[in-house]
Amino acid sequence: MEDLRYPIGPFRPKPTITEQERKEMIRQIAETPALLRKEIAGLDEAQLDTPYRPGGWTVRQVVHHLPDSHLNSYVRFKLALTENEPTIRPYEEHLWAELPEARTGPVNLSLELLEALHKRWVIVLESMTPNDFAKNLVHPENGKMNLDRLLQLYAWHGRHHVAHIAHLKKRMGW
Numbered sequence: 001m002e003d004l005r006y007p008i009g010p011f012r013p014k015p016t017i018t019e020q021e022r023k024e025m026i027r028q029i030a031e032t033p034a035l036l037r038k039e040i041a042g043l044d045e046a047q048l049d050t051p052y053r054p055g056g057w058t059v060r061q062v063v064h065h066l067p068d069s070h071l072n073s074y075v076r077f078k079l080a081l082t083e084n085e086p087t088i089r090p091y092e093e094h095l096w097a098e099l100p101e102a103r104t105g106p107v108n109l110s111l112e113l114l115e116a117l118h119k120r121w122v123i124v125l126e127s128m129t130p131n132d133f134a135k136n137l138v139h140p141e142n143g144k145m146n147l148d149r150l151l152q153l154y155a156w157h158g159r160h161h162v163a164h165i166a167h168l169k170k171r172m173g174w
Helices: 019-040 059-082 100-104 107-127 147-172
Strands: 136-139 143-146
Touching: 019 059, 019 107, 019 147, 059 100, 059 107, 059 136, 059 147, 136 147, 143 147
Parallel strands: none
Antiparallel strands: 136 143
């Protein structure tokens, strides 16, 4: 049986990646907002408020989660690029998803935010050198990680959540 939590499989980082793999992941990050916009196009309010799996977030919460998460990642990249192994601050994403604007807010606000954010983020990513991708930050719960790992995580993350919506639509016949 398909695991509805991981429609593209769980995140499995590679210890090292090539320059070509980096470029592909940057491309995936760049295209995430357009893919998300395409998946939610034409969904009505009831569909937006449908959980992508039993016990999961609604489509609306997923849409709002993406810029929340990716804003945090963008800041983490900039901290790692400008400070020596900064310790970043985690956030309670499940609680953010329960705030009123994430449960009921218009999805277009988050789509516009995600589009602008990803344009800026891609400029940063495309300007980075291999030495930049080797820079580290410290996550209080997950320890030291380099920007290559974060690049892999967020390329996966966008595809992961877009796939939640695509698979829900397919299951529901939307």
